[in-house]
Amino acid sequence: MPSKKSNSNSSKGPKPLHICIVGGGSSGWMMATYVANHFKFDGRKLKMTLIESAEVPPTGVGEATIHTMRGYLEDAGISEEKFIKECQGTFKHGIEFVGWSDNTPSFFHPFEHPPVVFENHAALNFLKADRGEGAMARYDYWAGIQSRLARNGVSPRKKSDIPYHGIVPYGYHLDANAFAHFLKKIATQRGVNHIISHVDKVESSKGKIDRLHLRNGKQIEADIFVDCTGFAARLIKELGGEFISGAEQLLVDSAVTCQVDAKDIESRPFTTATARNAGWTFDIDLQTRGGRGYVYSSKYLSPDEAFKEFSDAYPGQLDESRARHFQLRIGRMDKAWKGNCCAIGLAAGFLEPMESTGLYFVEYTARLFVEVLKSLTDDNMEVHADWFSGIFSELFDEVSAFIEAHYKLSNRRDTQFWRDATSAPHSPRLAQLLSLWESRAPGQFDFTGRSFFEAESWQAILFGLGWRPQKSHRLASVDQKTALAHFRELKVHADRIATTNPQHADYLGL
Ligand SMILES: Cc1cc2nc3c(=O)[nH]c(=O)nc-3n(C[C@H](O)[C@H](O)[C@H](O)COP(=O)(O)OP(=O)(O)OC[C@H]3O[C@@H](n4cnc5c(N)ncnc54)[C@H](O)[C@@H]3O)c2cc1C
Numbered sequence: 001m002p003s004k005k006s007n008s009n010s011s012k013g014p015k016p017l018h019i020c021i022v023g024g025g026s027s028g029w030m031m032a033t034y035v036a037n038h039f040k041f042d043g044r045k046l047k048m049t050l051i052e053s054a055e056v057p058p059t060g061v062g063e064a065t066i067h068t069m070r071g072y073l074e075d076a077g078i079s080e081e082k083f084i085k086e087c088q089g090t091f092k093h094g095i096e097f098v099g100w101s102d103n104t105p106s107f108f109h110p111f112e113h114p115p116v117v118f119e120n121h122a123a124l125n126f127l128k129a130d131r132g133e134g135a136m137a138r139y140d141y142w143a144g145i146q147s148r149l150a151r152n153g154v155s156p157r158k159k160s161d162i163p164y165h166g167i168v169p170y171g172y173h174l175d176a177n178a179f180a181h182f183l184k185k186i187a188t189q190r191g192v193n194h195i196i197s198h199v200d201k202v203e204s205s206k207g208k209i210d211r212l213h214l215r216n217g218k219q220i221e222a223d224i225f226v227d228c229t230g231f232a233a234r235l236i237k238e239l240g241g242e243f244i245s246g247a248e249q250l251l252v253d254s255a256v257t258c259q260v261d262a263k264d265i266e267s268r269p270f271t272t273a274t275a276r277n278a279g280w281t282f283d284i285d286l287q288t289r290g291g292r293g294y295v296y297s298s299k300y301l302s303p304d305e306a307f308k309e310f311s312d313a314y315p316g317q318l319d320e321s322r323a324r325h326f327q328l329r330i331g332r333m334d335k336a337w338k339g340n341c342c343a344i345g346l347a348a349g350f351l352e353p354m355e356s357t358g359l360y361f362v363e364y365t366a367r368l369f370v371e372v373l374k375s376l377t378d379d380n381m382e383v384h385a386d387w388f389s390g391i392f393s394e395l396f397d398e399v400s401a402f403i404e405a406h407y408k409l410s411n412r413r414d415t416q417f418w419r420d421a422t423s424a425p426h427s428p429r430l431a432q433l434l435s436l437w438e439s440r441a442p443g444q445f446d447f448t449g450r451s452f453f454e455a456e457s458w459q460a461i462l463f464g465l466g467w468r469p470q471k472s473h474r475l476a477s478v479d480q481k482t483a484l485a486h487f488r489e490l491k492v493h494a495d496r497i498a499t500t501n502p503q504h505a506d507y508l509g510l
Pocket residue numbers: 022023024025026027028051052053054055056057058059060061062063064065176197198199200228229230231232234255256257293326328344345346347352353356357358359360
C-alpha cells in the first residue's frame with residue numbers, strides 16, 4: 001500500500017502493494033478483473049496474484065444474476081456483446097414464482113420499479129383495487145410492464161440500444177464455468193499473475209497472514225489476501241473468523257443440479273422458481289443448454305429422494321450421471337475482513353440461490369474493495385476493514401430477511417417442510433418489518449438504500465404470496481379511477497414494446 005514511510009525519498013521507490021487472491025471460481029476472477037480495471041498492475045505500485053487449486057473445482061453453478069450485474073460488467077471494462085457471446089448469456093427480466101401460495105398459481109418478481117406516475121402509490125392503489133372488485137389480484141401486472149414482457153418472450157433491449165441499457169432493467173443467465181474462464185482471460189491480460197497450486201498452509205501472526213505455503217513448494221507473501229476459497233473459507237478461518245449460521249431461519253441446506261440439453265429449453269427470458277415438497281427448483285435457460293436445480297432441506301429428503309422428486313418434476317430431461325450434489329452453508333462470517341484478509345463470495349457468506357444473490361454480493365464487495373484500496377495507507381487498514389465488514393454484514397442480513405419472507409409468508413402447509421419453514425423463527429429484521437406492515441404496505445422509508453431489494457421487491461413477493469396488511473386506514477384516500485386508468489395504460493404500453501423490441505430468442509439468434 002502507499003506507505004507513509006516508504007513514500008520517503010528512497011531511491012528504489014515505494015514497495016508495491018501486493019494483493020493475493022486465493023480462489024479461481026467466479027468470485028476470485030470477478031474480483032481480479034474488477035480491481036484490474038481500476039488500477040494498473042505495473043509491478044512498481046501494484047501487483048496482483050491469483051492462486052487456484054487444481055484439486056478443488058470451483059462450485060460453478062451461479063448461473064442467474066440480478067440486474068446490477070450490468071453495472072459491474074460495464075465498470076469492469078467488459079464488452080456486453082462479448083460477454084453474452086462467450087458466456088452463453090441470455091436476458092433475465094426477473095423470477096417467476098410457481099406454486100408458492102394457494103392464492104395465486106404464480107407471480108412475478110421483476111427488476112423494474114413501478115412507473116413514475118405511481119411513485120409510492122402503486123401498492124396503495126393495488127390494495128384498494130384488490131379489495132374493491134377483486135379484479136387486480138396480480139400485483140405484477142399492476143405494478144409495471146416487465147412481467148408481461150417476460151411472459152411474452154420479449155427482449156428487454158434492441159440491438160440499437162447502447163450496451164447495458166434496455167427499455168427495462170435486466171439481468172442475465174450465464175454459464176458459470178465459461179464466465180470464470182472469460183474473466184480469467186481478461187484479468188491475466190490486464191497483468192494479474194495466475195498460479196495453479198493448492199494452498200496447504202496459512203502462516204499467520206498477530207492477527208494477520210504472513211505467508212501462504214503452496215503445494216508447488218513456493219511461499220507467497222502479500223499486503224492483502226482475498227479469500228475466495230468458497231465454502232472452505234480457508235484463509236479467513238485461519239484468522240479466527242467465526243461463522244454465523246442462518247440455518248435456524250432458512251431451512252434449506254442442500255442442492256442437486258443438472259444441466260439439460262437444448263431440446264429441453266425454451267430460452268425464457270426469466271428464471272422460474274417452483275416450490276416443491278422440501279424446497280424449490282430452479283429453471284435457467286442459456287443459449288444452448290439449461291440449468292436445473294432442486295434446493296432442499298436434508299432433514300426431509302435424502303440425496304436419492306431429492307433426485308427422484310427432481311427428475312419426476314422434469315420428466316425425461318435429467319440424466320443422473322450429470323447430477324451434482326451440494327451441501328449449502330447458509331450464513332456469513334462474523335467479519336468479512338479480518339486483519340489483512342478480506343473474504344468474498346461463498347467464503348464470506350451464502351444465502352441459498354433464491355433471488356440470485358451470490359454473484360450480487362461478489363459485485364458489491366468488489367466495489368467496496370476498490371473503495372478501500374483508493375484510500376489505504378500503512379496504518380489505516382483496520383478502520384477500512386471494519387467499514388467493509390460492517391457494510392457486508394448489514395447488506396447480508398437485510399437480504400437474508402427478504403429471502404426468509406419468501407417462505408414464511410407462504411400459506412403452504414402441505415408437507416412437514418412447509419409446516420416447519422413457515423413457522424421457523426423470524427430474524428429480528430423480518431419481525432420488525434412485518435410488525436410495521438401490519439397497518440401499511442412496505443414503503444421507501446423502511447430501507448436504508450444498502451440492499452438492492454427495497455420496497456418494490458418486497459411488495460412483489462408479499463403481494464404475490466397473497467399477503468395483505470391486516471388494517472390499512474390510508475386506502476380510503478386513494479383515487480381509484482386514476483389508478484385504474486394507469487393500469488389499463490400499462491397493458492397498452494407493454495403491447496407497444498412487444499412490437500418495437502425483438503423476441504428474446506430472435507435477439508440472441510437462437
Ligand atoms: C446450487 C447452487 C446454485 C447457485 N445459484 C446461483 C445463482 O443462480 N446466482 C448466483 O448469483 N449465485 C448462485 N450460487 C452461488 C454461486 O455459485 C457463487 O456465489 C459463485 O459461484 C462464487 O463462488 P466462489 O468463487 O466464491 O467459490 P467457488 O466457486 O467454490 O470457488 C472456490 C475456489 O477456491 C479454490 N480453493 C479452495 N481451496 C483452496 C486452497 N486450499 N488452495 C487454493 N485454492 C483453493 C478452488 O480451487 C476454487 O477455484 C449458487 C450456489 C449453489 C451451491
